Amino acid sequence: MSNDQTHPLHARDKNIIDSLITKEKPEDLDFINLARLINRYTNFLGEVEIKNDIEKILKFWKISKNELFSKTKNIWSKGFRPSNTNKDLVGSGFDTSN
Secondary structure (H helix, E strand, O other), X not given: OOOOOOOOOHHHHHHHHHHHXXXXXXXXXXXXXXXXXXXXXXXXXXXXXXXXXXXXXXXXXXXXHHHHHHHHHHHHXXXXXXXXXXXXXXXXXXXXXX
């Protein structure tokens, strides 16, 4: 397989990465987003740009992956739930309320 693969969510994830890379004081949702992107791209071939940006964010925030995952586990255990809006949902868009 080629190392030049592009993930189907690349454009969406790149926007998230770009917003995280400048955060001096990340909030809970920022930590959660970075951790989930690490999980998404760790074993994905390619996406060198996103993987490099993830490493830059970790350095900028002065946190290791292990510290990040410990922190996010703690955040989730305290009952954190991200707000879901229609623009954040990924799916078919089929409305089952009718």
